[in-house]
Amino acid sequence: MKRLCIIFCLVLTGTAEAERGYLWNGSPYEGELDNSLPREIVVLDFPGGAGLVPKDLQGVSWIVTKVFREGPGSMTGDAYRKELFLLNSSISFQVDSRYARVVIVAPKESFAKAMALAKAVLQGPKLDVKTFQENKQRVLVQRRAMDDNMRQLIAYYWLRDTFAYHPEVLDGTGSPWSINRVTLDHVKEYATKLFQWQHAFVTFIGPVPPKIVVKTVNGLFFNEQTKQDYTPYAYPEIEIDDVHVKGLKVTLIDKPGATDNQIRFVHLLPKKIRRDSKEYFHLWIMHRILGQGGFDSRLLSTLRTKRGLTYSINSFFFSVLPVWGVATFAVTDQTGKLLQGIDEVVDAFKKERIRKQEIAEVKEKLTSSYKASMELAKDRLFDRIDYRHYNLNERFMSRFLKHLQRVKAKDVMRMAQSTLRRQHGRLYLMGDKEKLLPIVAEYGVEPKAVRIVNIADIQ
Amino acid sequence: MKRVFYTVAVVFILVVTMAPLSAVAGKTVNATLKQAITISPKLKVYEYHYPNGLTVVLVPNKKAPRTTVYHLVKVGSLHERPGITGIAHLFEHMMFRPLRPGAPGFDDLVKGLGASKNATTRFASTHYYTLAPAKHLQRVLEIEADRFQHLQVTKELLDVEREAVRSEYSTGLDANPIWDLWFTIYRAAFRKHPYEWMITGFREDLEKITAKDCNEFFAKYYKPNNVGLFIAGDFSRKKVLKWISQYYGGWVSGEKTELPLAYQHNDKYVFQQGKLKSSVRRFLIGYRIPEWQGERRYIVEVANYILFAANYSLADRRLLFDQKLVSMVSSFNFDYARGMAKVLVNLLPATTLQQAMGAIDALRQDFRNLPEREFQAYLRQWQISLAESIQRNFVLVEGLSHSWNKFGDIKYAIEESRQPLKVEKGSVQTFIDRYFVKSNMVVVSNKS
Numbered sequence: 071m072k073r074l075c076i077i078f079c080l081v082l083t084g085t086a087e088a089e090r091g092y093l094w095n096g097s098p099y100e101g102e103l104d105n106s107l108p109r110e111i112v113v114l115d116f117p118g119g120a121g122l123v124p125k126d127l128q129g130v131s132w133i134v135t136k137v138f139r140e141g142p143g144s145m146t147g148d149a150y151r152k153e154l155f156l157l158n159s160s161i162s163f164q165v166d167s168r169y170a171r172v173v174i175v176a177p178k179e180s181f182a183k184a185m186a187l188a189k190a191v192l193q194g195p196k197l198d199v200k201t202f203q204e205n206k207q208r209v210l211v212q213r214r215a216m217d218d219n220m221r222q223l224i225a226y227y228w229l230r231d232t233f234a235y236h237p238e239v240l241d242g243t244g245s246p247w248s249i250n251r252v253t254l255d256h257v258k259e260y261a262t263k264l265f266q267w268q269h270a271f272v273t274f275i276g277p278v279p280p281k282i283v284v285k286t287v288n289g290l291f292f293n294e295q296t297k298q299d300y301t302p303y304a305y306p307e308i309e310i311d312d313v314h315v316k317g318l319k320v321t322l323i324d325k326p327g328a329t330d331n332q333i334r335f336v337h338l339l340p341k342k343i344r345r346d347s348k349e350y351f352h353l354w355i356m357h358r359i360l361g362q363g364g365f366d367s368r369l370l371s372t373l374r375t376k377r378g379l380t381y382s383i384n385s386f387f388f389s390v391l392p393v394w395g396v397a398t399f400a401v402t403d404q405t406g407k408l409l410q411g412i413d414e415v416v417d418a419f420k421k422e423r424i425r426k427q428e429i430a431e432v433k434e435k436l437t438s439s440y441k442a443s444m445e446l447a448k449d450r451l452f453d454r455i456d457y458r459h460y461n462l463n464e465r466f467m468s469r470f471l472k473h474l475q476r477v478k479a480k481d482v483m484r485m486a487q488s489t490l491r492r493q494h495g496r497l498y499l500m501g502d503k504e505k506l507l508p509i510v511a512e513y514g515v516e517p518k519a520v521r522i523v524n525i526a527d528i529q
Numbered sequence: 530m531k532r533v534f535y536t537v538a539v540v541f542i543l544v545v546t547m548a549p550l551s552a553v554a555g556k557t558v559n560a561t562l563k564q565a566i567t568i569s570p571k572l573k574v575y576e577y578h579y580p581n582g583l584t585v586v587l588v589p590n591k592k593a594p595r596t597t598v599y600h601l602v603k604v605g606s607l608h609e610r611p612g613i614t615g616i617a618h619l620f621e622h623m624m625f626r627p628l629r630p631g632a633p634g635f636d637d638l639v640k641g642l643g644a645s646k647n648a649t650t651r652f653a654s655t656h657y658y659t660l661a662p663a664k665h666l667q668r669v670l671e672i673e674a675d676r677f678q679h680l681q682v683t684k685e686l687l688d689v690e691r692e693a694v695r696s697e698y699s700t701g702l703d704a705n706p707i708w709d710l711w712f713t714i715y716r717a718a719f720r721k722h723p724y725e726w727m728i729t730g731f732r733e734d735l736e737k738i739t740a741k742d743c744n745e746f747f748a749k750y751y752k753p754n755n756v757g758l759f760i761a762g763d764f765s766r767k768k769v770l771k772w773i774s775q776y777y778g779g780w781v782s783g784e785k786t787e788l789p790l791a792y793q794h795n796d797k798y799v800f801q802q803g804k805l806k807s808s809v810r811r812f813l814i815g816y817r818i819p820e821w822q823g824e825r826r827y828i829v830e831v832a833n834y835i836l837f838a839a840n841y842s843l844a845d846r847r848l849l850f851d852q853k854l855v856s857m858v859s860s861f862n863f864d865y866a867r868g869m870a871k872v873l874v875n876l877l878p879a880t881t882l883q884q885a886m887g888a889i890d891a892l893r894q895d896f897r898n899l900p901e902r903e904f905q906a907y908l909r910q911w912q913i914s915l916a917e918s919i920q921r922n923f924v925l926v927e928g929l930s931h932s933w934n935k936f937g938d939i940k941y942a943i944e945e946s947r948q949p950l951k952v953e954k955g956s957v958q959t960f961i962d963r964y965f966v967k968s969n970m971v972v973v974s975n976k977s
Binding site: 106107108109147148151152154155156158160177204207208209210211212214215217218219220221328329330364365366371374375376377378379380381382399400401404427430431434435437438439441442444445446 | 593594595625626634636637640641642643644645646660661662688689690691692693694695696697699700703704705706707807808809811840841846850851853856857875876877878902903906909910913916917920921922923
């Protein structure tokens with residue numbers, strides 16, 4: 071029995087074979103030998119990310135990653151890309167709300183060369199006018215292309231608008247307006263600022279022995295005299311009082327001529343619920359029953375399967391943002407019914423008792439999907455990257471599924487009653503204003519109380 | 530010795546008599562092992578055939594976090610006719626509805642099993658999958674077998690589902706310029722052939738399809754000899770074979786699905802505009818290509834991969850990096866792309882369509898000039914990315930099913946991940962010179 075327990079814990083946490091330590095600058099690392107992987111994966115994480123960039127310069131980090139893709143200043147872009155290609159390796163640069171990240175993927179035999187190329191880019195990118203202008207142009211076209219996709223655009227907007235462009239919700243995408251403001255000097259500034267070793271940490275897995283990986287990273291980026299100045303990054307967090315304004319607020323993003331309407335109905339939670347808190351599991355189960363995309367969720371089974379009002383409806387929540395919401399879309403003549411339907415399903419959920427059987431079924435499903443998400447050793451290892459970015463309690467996280475099992479129906483009901491609050495909601499609609507305003511009026515919101523936003527004004 | 534383990538060990542056994550297995554109606558059903566393929570010392574794939582024509586592929590895997598039950602039906606939009614286009618897709622939706630009036634739906638039945646499920650319809654196939662904890666495998670098979678044999682579509686349920694699909698049309702066709710391009714290109718490229726319509730069918734047909742049409746479609750195509758059942762997870766083969774025999778053994782075989790006659794290529798350049806406007810100048814460019822089976826299929830896929838789909842493809846090199854004409858070049862999942870290889874480009878403001886077309890036309894010469902070393906590097910890249918992806922239980926099953934359906938044998942999915950493809954550059958060049966030419970090109974743009 072004890073052996074079984076040990077195996078179970080290993081499967082879930084994947085920590086047994088991970089090797090941990092500190093680089094010469096004091097940055098923590100964690101990695102594993104995994105000979106089943108054809109290539110080594112090394113992830114360099116630089117906390118801060120797009121949250122370091124002001125709202126009116128969002129997009130600079132996107133341009134920086136494009137410039138980095140051109141390789142180091144000492145090589146032509148073509149020579150750099152061809153060398154990586156022939157090494158069967160890749161180096162990618164990403165920036166998101168909490169981090170900038172470099173991912174190096176290389177077979178064992180090319181590992182050292184690929185790592186050296188990554189270092190060359192980080193320490194000497196092409197920061198010339200031509201490279202900057204070309205890549206700014208590419209980013210601008212790609213961003214404009216996003217405006218074609220109503221689903222992407224509403225997702226971009228509601229998050230930023232609800233949380234007033236707080237660093238936590240800035241992922242570097244930017245608007246055409248902010249991208250246009252970026253200059254070469256900004257790119258130079260953020261090419262350095264986003265990739266500071268002072269707060270960085272390293273995670274790796276693959277066929278290269280961990281000692282060799284650590285030696286390679288140390289040898290490339292530091293020396294034994296390097297000052298140990300590592301400090302964990304202090305992420306700026308959203309203050310709950312900043313987002314709570316009483317009353318349902320309705321925003322309509324006008325897209326003249328649209329026949330499809332996108333809907334995001336956001337309920338603001340009275341507090342943030344961390345992934346390493348017991349309440350997270352109450353919220354998670356509530357979310358799963360109500361609308362986590364599954365065909366058996368209440369929103370989908372009622373509004374799609376029974377009433378045919380939409381093709382898709384799902385709910386969402388974030389562990390660092392005080393929000394639970396619904397994402398869906400509908401043709402114009404169904405939009406009003408769909409809005410009413412969402413309220414009906416949510417209200418009914420708050421009033422009805424949840425059966426023990428239903429909770430048990432959801433736990434089984436969540437356990438099953440959680441295990442699937444941790445199928446490979448690399449999944450389990452890379453999940454742990456979030457522990458650092460979100461300052462999660464490792465001991466708590468190692469008992470993740472045990473906490474899930476402890477949830478009772480009354481916990482979920484309590485969560486629903488305290489968090490599903492239409493009166494603290496934000497309703498975002500995207501479609502043709504002329505068609506949508508009468509629908510909103512019928513829904514009970516005076517047209518004059520609706521804030522109208524022009525797509526071109528979205529920042 | 531280790532190498533022996535890792536070498537593809539394909540064992541053909543003509544007939545393996547198994548212990549008689551009980552089946553419905555007192556029948557005894559024996560499964561025949563067609564082949565066993567070793568992926569690694571602890572992972573083997575077994576392919577069985579049942580007398581009713583059902584193909585069963587089992588991948589016992591103790592490490593799998595949950596069990597994948599994957600049905601592939603060899604029917605898709607290519608089997609439709611004008612008037613009922615979109616029925617394969619609409620019917621796929623109906624498979625999640627109650628089997629008969631008053632009965633619980635598929636979702637309700639698997640709800641308590643910790644299962645996830647979904648389905649997709651493609652040109653020549655429809656895929657259903659249910660992922661559940663291993664302990665519920667028997668029950669999942671029982672429920673699945675029931676819906677595959679006994680579904681009855683009623684007008685009431687069909688009308689509700691029709692509304693949901695209307696919403697799918699609206700959010701895709703009416704609002705998303707990329708969907709618009711996708712729909713337009715098939716209509717522009719193919720005439721009087723089922724490639725002409727996309728998987729969701731023509732909108733006007735959606736309103737016409739009746740419950741009777743659905744039930745006839747089901748009765749005609751959902752037969753065991755058109756189905757591959759793929760199961761991967763932690764289970765005992767013997768037990769699973771017994772359950773399959775029990776639940777699927779009484780399923781009576783029927784008419785075998787046939788793909789329509791190959792499209793008669795007339796090699797005519799076509800340019801057309803879609804109906805939606807776009808914020809950027811975007812083009813979808815397609816080349817009509819024939820279906821190639823067996824070993825020759827590699828040539829088609831390698832050509833598409835090197836020209837458009839690979840990391841650092843020839844299109845990336847020329848259009849994105851060398852000539853700096855586009856902000857993005859992307860290829861579509863080739864599994865969906867029967868009949869046409871397609872590439873989507875977003876032009877930079879100063880680029881003309883003629884420049885982009887000229888650059889794409891020059892890719893043939895780029896391929897001719899590609900050194901053998903780089904050609905081999907592409908093949909190696911293909912192999913490694915496959916080897917990395919099929920480590921996941923579900924992806925392995927998808928790969929096996931794809932290989933079985935499109936190429937007639939599951940072995941290709943394993944071979945491709947084990948060693949670089951054995952393809953001559955000259956064969957690929959011949960193919961590219963024949964089909965990747967301007968006269969065979971179809972170009973669509975969003976409305977200007």
